[in-house]
Amino acid sequence: MKDYNLIIERCRTGDKDAFRTIVNDFRQVIFRLAIRIMGNTTEAEDITQETFISAWTAISSYSSRSSLNTWLYRIACNKCYDRLRQMKKETARAEISESIEYIQCDNNIEEEMSNKELCRIISEYTKDMPPMQKLAFTLKDIEGLSSDEICRITGITTIQLKSNLYFARKFIRNRLLKDKKL
């Protein structure tokens, strides 16, 4: 078990090798969260990168009261939320980025297939869902985080979380019903 507080202390002195350890340990977790929210590999990669860059610039503000995982989740969620809101405004741009998904080529076909499958499901069932509902649904039902943790990450109250979750589940259930009818 690594002592991340020690690693953070080293990062604060400008030790980039220490930060590399954090990136290597958490990049997969952050990428997984981002792709589950965004439903797009390219967007998820961008958000993962931006999350770590923001973490580096704000490393002095990190307090050991919350875990490093939660802190990074919070940064990533904020990035996803902003991006989702931006995408909602520029739907045309989102369509372009979707088309990039199919142009991408990777050596590991299995990995690419699973990423694509996940993106397809996420896009199919959560497309057009309001950003906060999407966050609540992903963090609670898919990531399996506790309500307290989600409130800490997203900055919303328990009541707001409950209502967002209720509408998100209703949204997906409606989509499932529509699929059945078709």
Added chain:
Amino acid sequence: MNRNNDEYNKLISRIRSINPSIPDGEGMTNKIMSSINSIDLNKKGNKYILWIRIISGMAACLVASVMIAGIYGDNVRNDYYHNMIPETINIKTECSTGNMLETYRCFIRENNIGHADNMKRYIEHYK
């Protein structure tokens, strides 16, 4: 409803079962590291520069507002001297056109008179 719940749970477990992976993990780490290389955390001078920028910006705004106020004030004063005829002055002779303000303006323009003695000379002229 229960059937719908089953479908929902199936979907969730299907999403959970797929473990996405970064296409090029090492490449991403390198990109992040090269991006943060240009960011220097120990740049404490940044704060001072920021404060200097804020203060100089405020000073520039202040100077600009003083200048604007000065120009505007001059215009207001000029307008007052050129256009206003105090009501207290009793002009005995009426000008030929009947428009006192226009006559007054013409008089000032023709005689190229400054502000202070305008009214006196004007009254003297038409007495």
